[in-house]
Amino acid sequence: MPALSTRTGSEIGLYELLSVLPSQLQPHVESADDRSFLHAMFGERSLHSLVKIHEKLQCYEDRAPTPVLDSAGSLAQNLTEELQGRSASNEIRELVKLLSKPHVKSLLSVHDTVARKSYDPELPPLPDDIDDEEDSVKIIRLVKNKEPLGATIKKDECSGAIIVARIMRGGAADRSGLIHVGDELKEVNGIPVDDKKPEEVIRILSQSQGAITFKVVPGIKEEAQSKEPKMFVKALFDYNPADDKAIPCKEAGLAFKKGDILQVMSQDDATWWQAKLEGDGNPRAGLIPSKHFQERRFAVWKPTTVTTLQRTPSKRFSGLRRSFRLSRRDKKTNKSMYECKRSDQYDTADVPTYEEVTTYRRKHGDRHRLVVLVGPTGVGLNELKRKLLISDPQHFSVTIPHTSRSKKHLESDGVEYHFISKHLFEADIQNSKFIEQGEYKGNYYGTSFDSVRSVLSKNKVCLLDVQPHTLRHLRTAEFKPYVVFVKPPSIERLRETRRNAKVISGKDDKNSSKSFSEEDFQEMISASQMMENQYGHLFEKVIVNDDLTVAFNELKQALRKVETETHWVPISWTHS
């Protein structure tokens, strides 16, 4: 940057510096918005006035006289008393009158304060009515701005006293270091609170502005605070304290959404943890239900949720397809042709509350993370996979499925399929070699874990589309799956965008293809909603496949970021 001087050395005043700043900064600011912001800021009249005042004070400070004495007030007082006894000349009477005037007294008092440079405020005198507990009572004065105090209170069941129940980490009370858990609140702003309910005390507090004076009896000293905890968890459910009847103080609660990363600041309380949203500048923690507590609540709520899901017909999209790329459905019955043993209905996923996470960035030379695409039938998973493969065949690859059917003319083992015997296939199923498998016309088809390993070992990105219930088997340190949920757009957009699209059948049923029906669209949307409800907490990225090119570009960009940027992953994936 060029020197900002128009003159040299001490001659440059701040005011002049301000005047030249906009033109000097101009070449370094690209955006027009930023330029006009800078102009407005540096041209602001009040800023110029302030700077002028600052400069004047600065000059004055250089020539400031030192005070002759710092007790002019008491000198004047003594003088007045002495002179009052004397025979009065006009001059003396006038002087006594002058020195007795309140304005002059105040002026001298201000003079003395300035001369002594004693600017600290005087604390209010201690109340006189302090009894035998005197030495254990603390008077605390906090200045409250708009920020809440960051403490919760409760009524002690036995004594009826109002006790500080919690201090929110990083909040105003915590930062002051003056109020502690267990302290008994006696008065707020001179109002006794012994006989009040916690809600009434909270009302008094919320109505107080500026300085608040607390009279407290300190509780037993808290354990020395541990260092700032560094546990991060990914929220697997949405939470809004305003809707939570159990939370002790709604205002102290922290709202979050599924997928948010939370830094847990305290787990001292078994039911209510304290946490901050990761990356949030606000240092104050908020209350969130603890993992254990939330799991218990979910366990109570769960039965209804599961029943609803199970009642909804899920057969259509439960069929085995995707990686095998066989046929989507039977043309005559319009039903899924492959019934995957486990996928007929959603299994009850682990109770989703929080998952401990840490940051992970793929190092050069590390294996790629497995890319898993999930979505309802017909949403476009294969289309997206196909486009990725075409865009960079050296970089992306897919698995080769296994089948027990016999090899056809022109097919080669390990190209279209790995052809194995029915007996071996059954043994492999027993040995959990398959991510998913199913039966069609008396033959088995399946995708093995080894087929994924084979792609990854060639240092390629493996693209896999599976039923969402298999995700639990893929979420391991070895695969570190990046799960992308491909979602259909609105039904109106499906009608528009899929006008010329065909429900494509697989390799084994080459001739069957038909246009999407209205029922297909409705089914796609309801299947998508159910998948999101049940497995949404496992999706790292959601892409709406409205315009295919837009969806593809979004996917490609996300996959590039997975390879180059830091992501949050379960902590267990980094401990292998």
Ligand SMILES: Nc1ncnc2c1ncn2[C@@H]1O[C@H](COP(=O)(O)OP(=O)(O)OP(=O)(O)O)[C@@H](O)[C@H]1O
């Ligand atoms: N965004 C889109 N706009 C228009 N047509 C699309 C779009 N995405 C996919 N299609 C078309 O929809 C049809 C179904 O897509 P695709 O076969 O990729 O779905 P799928 O999710 O793999 O389904 P399946 O579960 O049957 O394998 C294809 O004809 C495809 O070209």
